[in-house]
Structures are given as C-alpha cells and as structure tokens.
Amino acid sequence: TDLTVQELALELKLPETEVIKTLFIKGIAANINQTLDIETAEMVAQELGYEVETVEEESMARKVTEMIDVEDLENLQRRPPVVTIMGHVDHGKTTLLDSIRETKVAQGEAGGITQHIGAYHVDLTHNDEVQQVVFLDTPGHEAFTAMRARGTRVTDIAILVVAADDGVRPQTVEAISHARAAKVPIIVAINKIDKEGAQLDRVRQELTEYELVAEDWGGETIMVPVSALKGENLDALLEMVLLVAEVEDLHANPNRPAKGTVIEAHLDKARGPVASFLIQNGTLKVGDTLVAGSVLGKVRAMIDDRGERVQQAGPSFAVEVLGLSDVPAAGDEFEVFGDDKSARSVANDRSDQQRQTRLQQAMASRRVSLNAFSDQAREGELKELNLILKADVQGSVEAILGSLGQLPQDEVQVRVLLSAPGEISETDVDLAAASSAVIIGFNTSLATGARQAADKAGVDIREYSIIYNLLEDIEGAMEGLLEPEL
Ligand code: GDP
Numbered sequence: 368t369d370l371t372v373q374e375l376a377l378e379l380k381l382p383e384t385e386v387i388k389t390l391f392i393k394g395i396a397a398n399i400n401q402t403l404d405i406e407t408a409e410m411v412a413q414e415l416g417y418e419v420e421t422v423e424e425e426s427m428a429r430k431v432t433e434m435i436d437v438e439d440l441e442n443l444q445r446r447p448p449v450v451t452i453m454g455h456v457d458h459g460k461t462t463l464l465d466s467i468r469e470t471k472v473a474q475g476e477a478g479g480i481t482q483h484i485g486a487y488h489v490d491l492t493h494n495d496e497v498q499q500v501v502f503l504d505t506p507g508h509e510a511f512t513a514m515r516a517r518g519t520r521v522t523d524i525a526i527l528v529v530a531a532d533d534g535v536r537p538q539t540v541e542a543i544s545h546a547r548a549a550k551v552p553i554i555v556a557i558n559k560i561d562k563e564g565a566q567l568d569r570v571r572q573e574l575t576e577y578e579l580v581a582e583d584w585g586g587e588t589i590m591v592p593v594s595a596l597k598g599e600n601l602d603a604l605l606e607m608v609l610l611v612a613e614v615e616d617l618h619a620n621p622n623r624p625a626k627g628t629v630i631e632a633h634l635d636k637a638r639g640p641v642a643s644f645l646i647q648n649g650t651l652k653v654g655d656t657l658v659a660g661s662v663l664g665k666v667r668a669m670i671d672d673r674g675e676r677v678q679q680a681g682p683s684f685a686v687e688v689l690g691l692s693d694v695p696a697a698g699d700e701f702e703v704f705g706d707d708k709s710a711r712s713v714a715n716d717r718s719d720q721q722r723q724t725r726l727q728q729a730m731a732s733r734r735v736s737l738n739a740f741s742d743q744a745r746e747g748e749l750k751e752l753n754l755i756l757k758a759d760v761q762g763s764v765e766a767i768l769g770s771l772g773q774l775p776q777d778e779v780q781v782r783v784l785l786s787a788p789g790e791i792s793e794t795d796v797d798l799a800a801a802s803s804a805v806i807i808g809f810n811t812s813l814a815t816g817a818r819q820a821a822d823k824a825g826v827d828i829r830e831y832s833i834i835y836n837l838l839e840d841i842e843g844a845m846e847g848l849l850e851p852e853l
C-alpha cells in the first residue's frame with residue numbers, strides 16, 4: 368500500500384524533513400503530502416538506517432524505532448518514561464524539578480549528595496510496585512529542540528508548566544508547538560495555586576485556544592493544579608505521569624549493548640571529557656567500547672544521578688561517563704560496539720558521515736526559503752507553505768493571521784505552525800529547521816544568536832514592518848511569482 372511522506376515520517380518517528388531530505392538526495396522532489404509507493408518508502412527507510420521487513424503486524428512495525436531494532440522485539444521489557452518540563456520563563460520549571468527531586472529523592476539516600484548530570488530519576492510506588500520516572504533537567508527547550516532537529520526523540524512525556532497567576536504566555540505556546548511537533552503527549556501542571564492571584568479557570572480557558580481542553584471540561588488533556596514551591600499536589604502530578612506512561616507502552620531491550628543520546632558533555636580539567644548519556648536501549652557497562660557522535664570511548668567509570676559509581680545502567684536511565692577520547696556534542700547518538708576495531712572504524716566513518724550530513728543539510732535547507740518555495744510552487748511541486756509568525760503584539764498576530772486566512776488557498780495552503788507576539792528566538796529557528804518553515808517577523812527583533820542559528824540551519828527569516836508587503840510576498844510565493852531578493 369502507498370503512503371504519504373508524512374505517514375512514513377510518522378512511522379519512522381522522524382521529522383518529515385528527514386524523509387524529504389533523503390528523497391531529495393536521491394533526486395526526488397517531494398512535499399509532505401506526496402504519496403510514495405512501497406518500494407520508494409522502503410528505499411527511504413533503508414537509507415535512514417532501518418531494517419525493512421515486510422510487516423505482518425502493524426503494531427510491530429511501530430515499535431521498531433531508531434533505537435529499537437527488529438531483533439529486540441522478542442526481548443522487549445517495560446522501561447521508565449523520560450519526562451521533560453517545559454513552559455514560560457518564571458512559571459516554575461526549575462522549582463518543580465527541584466521540589467520533585469527533594470521530596471522523592473533526598474531522604475535516606477546513600478551519600479545524600481545530588482549530582483547534576485542532566486537527568487535524575489525518582490522511585491514511585493504505584494499499584495504496589497516501585498516504578499521509576501526519569502526527568503531531564505537540561506535547562507530550557509534545549510533537550511527538545513536541538514535533538515529533534517537532529518531527528519532524535521529523547522522525551523516520552525512533556526509536563527507543561529503554566530503559572531496560575533500569569534496564564535498562557537509566548538513560551539507556553541512555543542512549548543506546545545514543540546511538543547506537538549515531536550508528537551509527545553502533554554500533561555499540564557497549573558502551578559503557583561498557592562498565590563493570591565491564582566486563576567485556574569482562566570488558565571484552562573486560555574489553553575482551550577491551543578486545543579488543550581481539560582478532562583473535566585470534556586477534553587482529553589490532563590491538567591493538575593500544583594504548587595511547586597509548597598510541594599502541593601506533586602503526588603497527583605506524578606501519578607498522572609505514570610498513567611500516561613502506561614498508555615504510551617514504553618519498551619526497550621535491556622539485554623543488548625547500549626545505545627542512546629548524549630544529553631550533556633563538557634571538558635573537565637581533572638577528569639578529561641565527561642558526558643551524560645541517556646540510555647534508550649540496551650544496558651551500558653563499565654569497560655564497554657563505544658562511539659558517541661564521532662568520538663571513540665571506553666567506559667572507565669560511570670556515575671549516576673545520586674553521585675554513586677555504578678557498574679551498569681539500563682534503559683531510560685542517565686549516567687555520567689568517563690573515558691571518552693574527546694567531547695561529543697549534546698544530541699549526538701552513542702552506541703556500544705563489541706570490539707575496539709569495529710568501534711574505531713565506525714568512529715572514522717562517522718566523522719566522514721558528519722561532514723557529508725552537513726553538506727546534505729546545507730543542500731536540503733535551501734528548500735526552506737520563500738524564494739525556493741516560490742520556484743517550487745511555480746512548478747506545481749509544493750502544496751503547503753509552513754510559516755512561523757512572530758509579531759510585536761497579539762493584535763498584529765491576529766490581524767496577520769486574519770489576512771493570511773483570506774488568501775486564496777486552492778493551489779497552495781498556508782500552514783501556520785506557531786504564531787505569537789515576541790522576538791524571534793533560537794527555538795523558533797530550530798522549529799523552522801525541523802519542519803521546513805519560513806519565519807515571518809513583523810515589527811519585531813531577533814534574539815541574540817537567532818540570526819546565527821538561522822544561517823547555520825539555512826532557515827529563511829523575513830522581516831516586515833508593513834502588513835501589505837508581508838502579504839504580497841506570501842501571496843507571491845504561493846503563486847510561484849515571488850521576485851528574487853536583490
Ligand atoms: P522557571 O524560570 O520556569 O524555571 O521558574 P522558577 O522555578 O525559577 O520560578 C520562578 C519564580 O517563581 C521563583 O521565584 C519561584 O520561587 C517562584 N515559584 C515557583 N513555583 C511557585 C509556586 O508554586 N508558588 C509560588 N508562590 N511561587 C513559585
């Protein structure tokens with residue numbers, strides 16, 4: 368049976384751009400709605416490193432992700448969920464992370480010293496058994512966006528923190544878009560309920576505008592009122608995390624060599640290169656030979672999130688690893704190899720491959736500009752124009768959205784992935800890169816680093832101060848008539 372680019376990307380758990388890029392390199396220009404025959408789909412899957420098997424059972428295919436191979440299917444076991452906390456600045460992300468850690472980890476732990484390694488785990492009792500939840504505590508959206516831009520999914524569940532005295536703000540909206548784009552379920556924590564100005568229903572109301580409707584309002588989104596500061600209702604929140612994890616049915620094969628993602632890395636003066644690994648499949652052991660990105664390593668020692676030296680670590684857990692030959696990048700994948708020789712040759716291949724990928728990305732990213740879009744629209748190739756809209760105030764956002772909605776969309780549809788007041792941020796650029804979108808700025812500015820990130824990722828940022836000009840360009844691009852910029 369045929370399937371579209373979008374469906375294939377979903378099946379492979381990869382961003383659509385990866386699929387489009389692979390097709391592009393093979394000389395096939397495609398958009399996300401393009402239908403692919405099974406041979407082409409298999410070719411793409413193989414190019415992207417998947418084992419292609421004629422599928423007897425749909426659910427089986429779904430389980431084969433980047434991190435899980437066909438051979439693992441017989442040995443799958445439940446693994447803990449990996450959770451990221453997202454939300455607007457000052458809404459209480461750090462406080463929530465700290466207070467969950469304090470209430471659930473502190474007492475009675477050996478050593479009692481908490482170690483910052485980019486993630487920590489808590490033990491919870493649920494249905495009379497102890498279950499773990501792993502929290503990524505990498506600041507901001509970094510964990511999410513940088514890794515998603517590379518096509519890796521490290522998070523199973525997102526907790527969206529919204530302060531009850533402040534409501535939905537620009538970064539709240541941004542977080543929703545990122546979680547959606549990565550297809551990660553969202554649990555809302557309405558925070559600061561201890562505060563005088565807390566208005567829970569206002570938050571619920573505002574969230575409905577982003578299709579997050581509370582369960583008690585007839586929707587499907589779990590919303591838990593909490594006070595991160597006072598530690599109120601955290602148990603209920605954690606209970607919901609376990610519930611969603613159960614539904615998500617998360618598995619891995621602990622009985623195989625480990626692979627996963629680098630979540631943090633730095634050069635330590637005394638200890639040399641140090642990296643935190645999130646293990647996504649298999650078990651990592653002291654003495655293992657591995658490749659992280661293009662860096663070779665032999666695990667000399669591992670330290671867990673409680674500051675303890677450990678001999679091994681299984682799926683969903685994070686450990687700090689010593690013994691790497693160099694510092695890998697956050698977001699790099701790592702994999703253990705049976706012998707030094709194959710690890711070495713993979714490391715070499717990888718550095719070649721990385722150069723290659725950068726080249727391909729540079730090629731593919733040319734597609735993500737309004738001019739390129741215009742060219743392709745003229746050829747009748749593209750059917751959808753993805754936009755990210757940032758403007759000075761909400762009023763402008765609405766005015767522009769209104770006008771965009773009135774453009775004729777029979778041939779080409781405009782899809783606004785994110786629209787919000789505020790400056791153009793690096794995370795906007797990441798989202799644009801990951802979803803082939805053009806960023807439109809109206810009477811707004813660029814955050815530090817955004818321009819550089821856009822140049823690197825080949826993302827087109829268009830700035831306007833007159834709505835008419837903005838609409839003219841978009842309409843021009845849709846009709847394939849946009850004049851090249853001089
Ligand atoms: P982040 O920027 O999202 O990480 O926010 P922080 O965790 O740094 O919190 C911002 C401020 O809000 C700090 O002064 C916290 O003490 C305060 N805060 C966080 N959670 C609560 C809460 O539940 N109740 C109250 N009253 N204050 C909170």
